Amino acid sequence: MGKTTGFMEYNRALPSSEKVDKRLHHFKEFILEDSSENLHNQSARCMDCGVPFCQNSCPLGNRIPEFNDAVFKGDDKKAYEILTSTNNFPEFTGRICPAPCEGSCVLGINSDPVTIEHLEKSIIEKAFSIGWVKPKIPVKQTGKIIAIIGSGPSGLACADELIEMGHQVIIFEKSDRIGGLLRYGIPDFKLEKSILDRRLNLMKQAGVIFKTNTEIGVDLSPEKLLLEYDAVVLCIGSQVPRDLKIEGRELNGIHFAMDFLSAVNKKIAGDKTLDWDLKEKNVLVIGGGDTGSDCIDNSNRMGANSIVQLEIFSKPPMTRSEDNPWPLWPMVLRSSSSHEEGAKREWCIATKRFLSEDGINVSGVETVEVSWEKDENGKYSMQEKVGSKKIIKCDYVFLAIGFIQPMLPGTLKELSLELGRHGNIADSNYHCKIDKLFVAGDARIGQSLVVNAIAEGRKVAESINDFLEENIVGQKNYSANPFAL
Numbered sequence: 001m002g003k004t005t006g007f008m009e010y011n012r013a014l015p016s017s018e019k020v021d022k023r024l025h026h027f028k029e030f031i032l033e034d035s036s037e038n039l040h041n042q043s044a045r046c047m048d049c050g051v052p053f054c055q056n057s058c059p060l061g062n063r064i065p066e067f068n069d070a071v072f073k074g075d076d077k078k079a080y081e082i083l084t085s086t087n088n089f090p091e092f093t094g095r096i097c098p099a100p101c102e103g104s105c106v107l108g109i110n111s112d113p114v115t116i117e118h119l120e121k122s123i124i125e126k127a128f129s130i131g132w133v134k135p136k137i138p139v140k141q142t143g144k145i146i147a148i149i150g151s152g153p154s155g156l157a158c159a160d161e162l163i164e165m166g167h168q169v170i171i172f173e174k175s176d177r178i179g180g181l182l183r184y185g186i187p188d189f190k191l192e193k194s195i196l197d198r199r200l201n202l203m204k205q206a207g208v209i210f211k212t213n214t215e216i217g218v219d220l221s222p223e224k225l226l227l228e229y230d231a232v233v234l235c236i237g238s239q240v241p242r243d244l245k246i247e248g249r250e251l252n253g254i255h256f257a258m259d260f261l262s263a264v265n266k267k268i269a270g271d272k273t274l275d276w277d278l279k280e281k282n283v284l285v286i287g288g289g290d291t292g293s294d295c296i297d298n299s300n301r302m303g304a305n306s307i308v309q310l311e312i313f314s315k316p317p318m319t320r321s322e323d324n325p326w327p328l329w330p331m332v333l334r335s336s337s338s339h340e341e342g343a344k345r346e347w348c349i350a351t352k353r354f355l356s357e358d359g360i361n362v363s364g365v366e367t368v369e370v371s372w373e374k375d376e377n378g379k380y381s382m383q384e385k386v387g388s389k390k391i392i393k394c395d396y397v398f399l400a401i402g403f404i405q406p407m408l409p410g411t412l413k414e415l416s417l418e419l420g421r422h423g424n425i426a427d428s429n430y431h432c433k434i435d436k437l438f439v440a441g442d443a444r445i446g447q448s449l450v451v452n453a454i455a456e457g458r459k460v461a462e463s464i465n466d467f468l469e470e471n472i473v474g475q476k477n478y479s480a481n482p483f484a485l
């Protein structure tokens, strides 16, 4: 523990952000640089608790009190080593993690939690600027080669671990660029793609092979991969979006959020994509989560006239309710930078039907207010409020109401995968019932978070390594081109 009285002397303070009217003119990150004095003071607030609840609530088990102590003592190299001993990509989580660690920081019981996420970003950015972050060139080669399907954070973390263990790794990605939702879901103003490319370059130098525009199940069969490789991992995410199948759904102007978000990200990357003309348009976002927020930021940057975000559930309280005590994840009202930039939020609203003035394009939605009643078993049910019907005018609707399950195209669907109740690839131990086949990330646990995906990637890599060590049945020579299937 750096300073025993730090938590009493310093208040939580994050670096400032570019003003809204300025940042709306670009798509770049807008959090300004922090001073080293503030970082020092923020790390001093950590109380080095006997039981580190922050560390326990981090899916990666990040050794938070230890790296805070190293920052406080000015030992940046040590902080970097501690941080990266559990987290392959702190430059991602340090920017976009909702930080469950901060939700269970002991200081948060009666004060503001330590700025753990921001400290994490500062440690890794310093390490990059000094040149400490190097490709993980393995000291020995095992001669085993593993195919990873999908290049989101779970696939990347799995590759990063396996390559360090001395295995060869090839990642097959159906998209034209590597990164999964880090590339095409999360907007640039939260995670600039140069940050992702910087990491991918290191992974390439370490020997990871990336093969884009290759959809497994369509361009290559999983059976072929299972024959040719020592292990195959499905890191294909949970990409089937939840739909809102109500009257008028077929009208022009109603889109899944991801169609919009990925088109914007591609345009920022310099691709010629279809122009979305949102200038002076009225935008309706259905869904109150992160994906919905990302639609708001983009719409504001594209000159929308008005943005309304609807959420079917109740407005969360400002502070923890009695049935949501510390150290549980605080179920409180969260306002993101998107909301700061401008959007009207409405809670307890159900969408009944989409309306059109010309029979072709959407011009509004009919909504109704709802209430949520808890029965004696603690189960909530929804009731519509009589006489609460309302029309909201809109030219664009973005459906941001979650994702149901992984996409299983062509021969991928023919694999006898065991699917869970929600369609995810249910496997409690990463190794599927099919020999040599593994699964991790959102494909396994359902729609989740980047930090969980990285944790999944690390665990599946460990599981594969154990499997390969148990099954050394003659080495194959893969020094030839691994694409020659």
Ligand SMILES: Cc1cc2nc3c(=O)[nH]c(=O)nc-3n(C[C@H](O)[C@H](O)[C@H](O)COP(=O)(O)OP(=O)(O)OC[C@H]3O[C@@H](n4cnc5c(N)ncnc54)[C@H](O)[C@@H]3O)c2cc1C
Pocket: 096, 097, 098, 149, 150, 151, 152, 153, 154, 155, 172, 173, 174, 175, 179, 180, 181, 182, 185, 186, 190, 214, 215, 216, 217, 235, 236, 237, 238, 239, 261, 290, 291, 294, 407, 409, 412, 440, 441, 442, 443, 447, 448, 449, 450, 451, 453
């Ligand atoms: C819009 C949006 C914003 C989000 N914002 C945040 C955030 O701010 N913070 C946070 O922590 N989490 C956020 N999340 C959640 C987070 O991005 C995901 O939980 C995480 O990316 C899941 O990682 P993954 O590797 O399992 O899957 P994905 O990132 O979905 O990657 C799966 C990859 O597999 C590829 N693929 C699929 N099928 C095939 C196939 N048959 N052949 C080859 N390739 C295939 C896909 O193209 C994709 O690249 C967000 C999600 C969305 C949708």
